[in-house]
Each structure stands twice: as C-alpha cells, then as structure tokens.
Amino acid sequence: MSTQEARLRLVSGLTQGREKIRYLRDERPHWLILGGMVFIALLLMDPATWLTLTISGMAMGAMLFLMASGMTLTFGLMSVLNLAHGAFISLGAFVGATVLTTWLTGYTGPASLAINMMAVIPALVLALLVAGLVGWAFELLVIKPVYGDHLKQILVTVGGSIVLIQLIEVVWGANEIPVPRPSGLRGAFIVPDAIPLIGGLVLEKYRLIALTLGLAVYGAMVWTIERTRLGILIRAGVESREMVEIQGYRIGLLFLGVFIAGSALAGMGGAMWAMYREIITAHMGEELMISVIVIIILGGLGSVRGCFYGALLVGLINLYVGYLEPRLAAVATVGLMVGVLMWRPQGLIPVIKV
Amino acid sequence: MLNAVFSGDFPRSRILTAALILIAISLALGPFLFPGTRAFATLGMICIFIIVVASYDLMLGYTHIVSFAHTMFFGIGSYGIALALGHVGTGFGAIFIGIAGALVVSIVLSLVLGLLSLRVKAIFFALVTLAVAFAFLSLVTQLYHVTGGEDGLRVRVPRELGPAYRPLDGPLTGFNILAFLKVLVTQPWNLADGFREAFFNVNVNGRVLMYYVLVAVATLVFLFLLRLVNSPFGRVLQAIRENEFRAQALGYKTVYYRTAVVILSAALATLAGCLFALFNRYVNPENTLNFELMVFILLMCVLGGMGTLYGAVIGAVVFILAQNYLQDVLSAIGDQVAVGGFLGKLIAPEHWLLWFGLLFVVSVYFFPSGIVGQLRLRAERRQMAEEEKDSSAATDLQEKTVE
Numbered sequence: 001m002s003t004q005e006a007r008l009r010l011v012s013g014l015t016q017g018r019e020k021i022r023y024l025r026d027e028r029p030h031w032l033i034l035g036g037m038v039f040i041a042l043l044l045m046d047p048a049t050w051l052t053l054t055i056s057g058m059a060m061g062a063m064l065f066l067m068a069s070g071m072t073l074t075f076g077l078m079s080v081l082n083l084a085h086g087a088f089i090s091l092g093a094f095v096g097a098t099v100l101t102t103w104l105t106g107y108t109g110p111a112s113l114a115i116n117m118m119a120v121i122p123a124l125v126l127a128l129l130v131a132g133l134v135g136w137a138f139e140l141l142v143i144k145p146v147y148g149d150h151l152k153q154i155l156v157t158v159g160g161s162i163v164l165i166q167l168i169e170v171v172w173g174a175n176e177i178p179v180p181r182p183s184g185l186r187g188a189f190i191v192p193d194a195i196p197l198i199g200g201l202v203l204e205k206y207r208l209i210a211l212t213l214g215l216a217v218y219g220a221m222v223w224t225i226e227r228t229r230l231g232i233l234i235r236a237g238v239e240s241r242e243m244v245e246i247q248g249y250r251i252g253l254l255f256l257g258v259f260i261a262g263s264a265l266a267g268m269g270g271a272m273w274a275m276y277r278e279i280i281t282a283h284m285g286e287e288l289m290i291s292v293i294v295i296i297i298l299g300g301l302g303s304v305r306g307c308f309y310g311a312l313l314v315g316l317i318n319l320y321v322g323y324l325e326p327r328l329a330a331v332a333t334v335g336l337m338v339g340v341l342m343w344r345p346q347g348l349i350p351v352i353k354v
Numbered sequence: 355m356l357n358a359v360f361s362g363d364f365p366r367s368r369i370l371t372a373a374l375i376l377i378a379i380s381l382a383l384g385p386f387l388f389p390g391t392r393a394f395a396t397l398g399m400i401c402i403f404i405i406v407v408a409s410y411d412l413m414l415g416y417t418h419i420v421s422f423a424h425t426m427f428f429g430i431g432s433y434g435i436a437l438a439l440g441h442v443g444t445g446f447g448a449i450f451i452g453i454a455g456a457l458v459v460s461i462v463l464s465l466v467l468g469l470l471s472l473r474v475k476a477i478f479f480a481l482v483t484l485a486v487a488f489a490f491l492s493l494v495t496q497l498y499h500v501t502g503g504e505d506g507l508r509v510r511v512p513r514e515l516g517p518a519y520r521p522l523d524g525p526l527t528g529f530n531i532l533a534f535l536k537v538l539v540t541q542p543w544n545l546a547d548g549f550r551e552a553f554f555n556v557n558v559n560g561r562v563l564m565y566y567v568l569v570a571v572a573t574l575v576f577l578f579l580l581r582l583v584n585s586p587f588g589r590v591l592q593a594i595r596e597n598e599f600r601a602q603a604l605g606y607k608t609v610y611y612r613t614a615v616v617i618l619s620a621a622l623a624t625l626a627g628c629l630f631a632l633f634n635r636y637v638n639p640e641n642t643l644n645f646e647l648m649v650f651i652l653l654m655c656v657l658g659g660m661g662t663l664y665g666a667v668i669g670a671v672v673f674i675l676a677q678n679y680l681q682d683v684l685s686a687i688g689d690q691v692a693v694g695g696f697l698g699k700l701i702a703p704e705h706w707l708l709w710f711g712l713l714f715v716v717s718v719y720f721f722p723s724g725i726v727g728q729l730r731l732r733a734e735r736r737q738m739a740e741e742e743k744d745s746s747a748a749t750d751l752q753e754k755t756v757e
Contacts, residue, residue: 155718162711290488293481330492334485
C-alpha cells in the first residue's frame with residue numbers, strides 16, 4: 001500500500017516536473033536559457049569568479065540594453081530597420097567624452113562620487129539630448145521618405161550611418177580619444193569573505209552604477225509601456241499600425257517620439273560605454289551594432305522585455321566566454337543567436353509575427 | 355553572334371554602350387595605356403570588384419536579398435589561397451587546393467546561412483548575415499597564429515605570376531593615353547612632341563599575366579551571369595523580387611531558388627577573393643573582411659544600378675576610381691579654394707566618404723535605379739519622343755496627301 005502510494009507520488013511528481021519544464025520551455029524561454037547559462041558557467045569556474053563575472057555581465061547587459069532598446073522599438077512600431085543606430089551610439093560617446101574631458105574637468109578629478117556626478121550626469125544628459133536631436137533630424141530627413149520599404153531603409157540608413165560617422169570624424173578628428181573615468185567611479189568594492197561558500201568578492205564600482213542605471217531605465221520603460229496611455233498606444237501600434245490610425249491617433253508623431261527616445265537612449269548608452277571602455281573611436285558604434293543586432297534578434301523584434309533579457313544573455317555570455325577563452329567571445333555571442341534562431345525563429349519573447 | 359554572347363540583354367542606351375566599350379578597351383589594354391603601379395593596381399581591383407559586385411547584384415538587385423556576408427565569402431577565398439600557398443606549396447596545385455577548399459567552405463557556410471534565415475522574415479537575413487560576418491571577422495583577427503591577425507598574410511605566388519618572371523625577351527611599347535590627352539587639351543601646338551613622348555616601355559612580367567587572368571575571369575563571369583539572369587532561372591528570381599507570394603502561388607519553391615542564389619553568389623565572391631589574393635599578394639582583415647568593404651560593395655551595386663549587371667560594371671569602375679583618385683581631386687580643390695574652419699574640414703580629402711555617403715542617400719531617393727537605370731530611362735524617353743515625331747510626321751504627310 002505505502003510503496004504503491006510512494007510510486008504514485010513519484011510518477012505524479014515526475015509528470016509535474018516534465019510539465020513544469022515544458023511550461024518553462026514554451027512560456028518562459030528566457031528564464032530557461034538564462035538559468036541554463038548561469039548554471040553551466042557555475043560548473044566551469046570557481047564560485048567567487050562566477051559571481052563577479054555574473055554581476056559584471058549583467059552590468060554590461062544593462063548598458064547594451066540602453067543601446068538596443070531604441071532599435072527594437074523602432075522596428076516593432078513602424079517596421080523600420082535603422083542600421084544607423086550605431087552612429088548614434090558613437091555620437092553619444094563623443095558628446096559625453098567632450099563634457100567629461102574638456103568642459104567639466106574640474107569635477108572629474110576629486111575622488112568623490114558626489115562631485116563626480118556633477119560631471120557625469122551633465123555628460124549623460126547632454127549625450128541624451130544631442131543624440132535625440134540628431135535622431136529627430138535623421139528621422140525627418142532620412143527615414144521618413146522610405147517608410148514601408150525595407151530594402152530602401154537598409155540602403156538609406158547605411159548611407160546615413162556613413163555620413164554621421166564621417167561628420168563625427170570631421171568634428172572630433174579621426175583618432176581614438178581617451179576618456180579617463182572620473183576618479184570616484186574607479187576602483188572596486190572588495191567584500192572580504194562576506195558570503196559563505198563563495199568567499200571574497202571584487203565588485204567594480206562603475207559596473208554597479210551601470211547596472212543600477214540600466215535597471216532603472218528598464219523599469220521606467222516597462223512602466224511606461226505597460227501602465228500608461230502612451231504605452232498602450234505604442235503596444236497597439238506594434239501590434240497593428242492601421243488600427244491605431246483608424247482610432248484617430250497620429251502614429252507618425254508617436255513613431256517620431258519613439259525614434260527620438262531610442263536615439264537618445266543609444267546616445268546615453270554610448271556615453272556610458274565610453275566611460276566603461278575609457279577609449280572611443282567614431283567606429284565604436286558599428287562594432288556595438290553587432291551586439292545590438294544579436295540582442296534584438298534574440299529578444300524578438302519589437303519586444304522591450306525580450307530586448308532586456310537578450311541584453312543580459314549577451315552581456316553574460318560575453319564575459320563568461322571571454323574569461324574561459326577570450327578569442328571566442330564574439331563567436332559565442334553570434335553562436336548563441338544562431339542557436340536560439342534555430343530553436344525559436346521568432347525570438348524569446350515575440351510581440352510581432354515573423 | 356552578339357545576341358548569343360550578351361544573351362539578348364543589351365545595354366539599351368547609347369551613352370551606356372559607349373561607356374562600356376570604353377571600359378572594355380581600357381581594361382583589355384590596361385597596362386599598355388596607363389603607366390604606373392597605382393594605375394595597374396586600380397585596374398586589377400576594378401576587374402576583381404566587377405566579379406564581386408555582379409555576384410552581389412544577383413542577390414540584391416535580382417532577388418532583393420540583402421546580405422552583409424559577401425565580404426566574408428570574399429575573405430574565405432583570399433585566406434584560402436593565402437593559407438594554401440603558405441602551407442601546401444607554391445605551385446599551381448596549391449592554388450587549386452586553395453580555391454577548392456575555399457569554395458567548399460563557402461558553399462557549406464552559405465547553405466547553412468540560407469537554410470537558417472531564409473525561411474523566416476526576409477529582413478532577418480540582413481541582420482543574421484551581418485552578425486555572422488562580424489563573428490567571422492573577429493575569429494580571423496583573433497586566430498593570429500593561423501591567419502596572422504591584424505597583420506595578415508603574405509601570399510607566396512608561383513614564380514610565373516610574380517614580378518620576376520619575364521615571358522618575353524624585350525619590353526613592349528605602350529602609349530600613355532592620359533598624358534597624350536592632356537597635351538591635346540592644354541598644348542595643342544605641341545601635339546607632335548606630346549605624341550612622341552606618350553610612348554613608354556611596358557615590361558611584361560608575371561604580374562601582367564596575372565592581370566590578364568583577372569580580365570579573362572571577370573569577362574567570363576560577367577557573361578555567365580548575364581546568361582543566368584536571362585534564363586528561366588533568372589526570370590524566377592525576378593518574380594521573387596517583384597512578388598514572392600505570387601511566385602510561390604505559381605508553384606515555384608522560392609526557398610530553393612533563394613538558397614541557390616545565395617550559394618552561387620557566395621561561390622563567385624569566393625572566386626573573386628582567390629583572384630584578389632593572387633593579384634594583391636597580401637591579405638589582411640582590412641582589405642578582405644572589413645565591414646567598410648561590405649558597405650563599399652553595397653554602394654557600388656546601388657550607384658551603378660541594382661538589377662542590371664551592367665550597373666555592377668559601371669558602379670565598380672566609378673567607385674574604385676573615386677576611391678583612388680577622388681582624394682586627389684578634393685585636395686586640389688582644397689588648394690584652390692583654401693577655405694578654413696569647419697567648411698575646410700568638410701572638404702578635406704580624407705572625408706571623401708562623407709560626400710560619397712551623401713551622394714548615395716540622395717541617389718537612393720531620387721535615382722533608385724542607379725546610373726544604368728537613369729541612362730536607360732533617358733534612352734527610352736528619347737526613343738518614344740522620336741517615335742511620336744515619326745508618327746506625327748506620318749499623319750502630317752497623310753493629311754497633306756488628303757488635301
């Protein structure tokens with residue numbers, strides 16, 4: 001009797017487990033991949049390194065999310081593929097660097113977070129504003145005439161990207177520019193033997209700040225999109241442009257706003273990245289575009305949540321693989337995309353039909 | 355005869371025909387008309403890029419598939435030759451092994467790419483190829499003990515293709531056409547002297563032989579592609595371009611056609627890469643795999659005219675000439691005008707790409723069919739006007755006879 005009961009319980013437990021896995025696989029694929037990757041990484045390295053890398057990877061993902069979110073929304077809302085997005089990242093980086101290294105140099109010297117923020121916040125805000133403004137002009141001049149024609153969009157935005165990058169080189173010169181991180185953001189928190197089984201930790205200050213900022217922007221975006229009237233319109237526009245137009249809303253204006261916001265976020269992400277890498281070139285945006293593209297494909301074009309998880313995945317795999325075998329980091333990133341595409345061609349959290 | 359060679363697809367514009375004849379003569383007699391190593395290198399690059407751009411046009415112009423991995427296949431070809439000549443030997447056997455190996459790699463890779471992304475939304479293909487090409491670039495740069503990393507590889511070509519080999523005893527005579535034309539325009543009274551001075555000696559060496567291999571292969575590939583796009587296969591491609599859903603409804607398995615185009619185009623790009631390695635004798639990521647190079651191929655294809663193979667020729671010639679000589683022109687203008695400040699920086703010769711980018715964007719808006727498309731449009735309009743004139747003249751005549 002009791003053995004039979006136990007067997008029954010075991011069987012039902014197994015089926016439940018299988019059900020759970022199936023549910024995870026179909027409904028929450030991002031958790032499955034994220035969990036799997038973090039778990040496999042844990043097996044391959046010692047726990048302290050693993051924890052440091054995980055937090056750093058999430059920080060990198062947060063910065064990448066800032067850059068990628070605009071592109072995914074532009075695609076989702078208006079089906080516009082903006083390959084010049086990388087140029088806005090570069091633009092933001094150069095504007096931020098100018099503020100930090102030539103205008104507000106007085107605030108970057110002292111090793112105090114509060115004083116440094118007097119320079120960092122204006123740098124980020126100005127990068128946001130300049131990239132947004134240029135985005136506005138770019139949308140009106142370059143993208144508006146080619147709505148609805150993907151081939152022309154690709155051609156025109158590639159051309160526009162060349163022009164923007166060349167203009168950056170005209171203004172700032174073609175050489176690499178060093179961007180020393182403000183003193184207060186340098187260094188790391190060292191946590192000695194804080195956590196049992198894991199031991200001491202080294203947490204870079206700047207990465208923690210980047211992670212915080214990324215999470216804040218993500219939170220704000222999700223809140224806007226899921227809780228406000230504007231967000232309802234954006235989601236409706238992604239789903240069906242015509243229906244929103246029929247209701248009498250000017251989707252062109254809505255799209256312009258989203259495009260400006262996306263460019264501005266790319267600019268801010270670029271400024272963050274400039275401080276992270278501490279050296280910038282006009283072509284940095286093109287290199288980052290690869291990560292951005294992988295992220296938006298992973299997440300599912302047009303999905304903000306998918307974009308966030310995609311960014312986390314890319315940031316984590318970059319650092320994990322970069323730690324295990326530095327030469328394969330880029331290949332692993334693209335390999336992840338190829339793998340996910342084979343499994344789910346629509347991306348992790350799709351919002352539009354593919 | 356001509357009809358068979360050009361597969362019934364003629365330039366259909368007098369200016370275009372004249373330009374193409376001029377290009378064909380310049381390329382065929384290249385080393386004998388334009389002295390100097392720079393001109394020689396430019397001519398060779400034009401031949402190579404005619405192959406690259408024509409094969410790219412097969413995808414972009416004829417089927418509307420946007421791929422950013424064309425340079426990856428070009429690079430596979432270049433590195434295939436470089437590695438084969440570095441490790442197998444320096445004979446023609448090694449070249450053959452290099453070409454075969456590179457083609458196999460390219461075909462497998464393009465098959466995987468095609469099957470992976472052509473079954474989903476078309477726009478994915480552009481993004482996926484961009485990412486894959488970048489991963490390949492980073493792999494080549496990182497595996498420096500095999501590929502030489504950023505420094506690249508020297509290609510040890512067989513002696514018969516190098517500068518030391520002299521198949522002929524003495525030098526041949528060339529005629530410097532540009533110098534002669536310059537004299538003709540600026541000092542017509544010195545024409546006899548100019549004519550005499552325009553002759554120069556051409557040493558026929560292995561490099562010149564290699565150049566003629568390029569010319570021959572470029573011509574053959576071009577005529578083959580012309581044949582292909584005017585065959586039933588080519589018609590299906592154009593049907594897919596115009597309306598894929600309809601092509602499917604007519605019973606064509608469009609995925610097969612698209613995959614076939616991607617593979618063929620990749621194979622031709624690989625071949626061009628092999629020729630590039632043999633001609634340039636030096637490969638590195640910058641001259642074979644860079645994203646900028648990919649953008650240049652896109653520019654050549656679109657400026658010349660998508661969906662016309664003649665456009666690939668015109669685009670390659672115009673762009674490579676601009677790339678090599680526009681900087682000189684801009685610096686000459688800069689010396690003449692001598693404006694300072696921001697404007698001066700804008701027309702600085704190193705920013706020639708800025709003006710090319712602007713030209714590109716403007717041409718996509720206003721002349722989406724490129725140079726060739728515009729010329730053909732002009733020719734058609736003129737023909738129509740002439741026909742109208744003829745018919746109106748005929749009616750006039752009729753009216754007169756009635757009177």
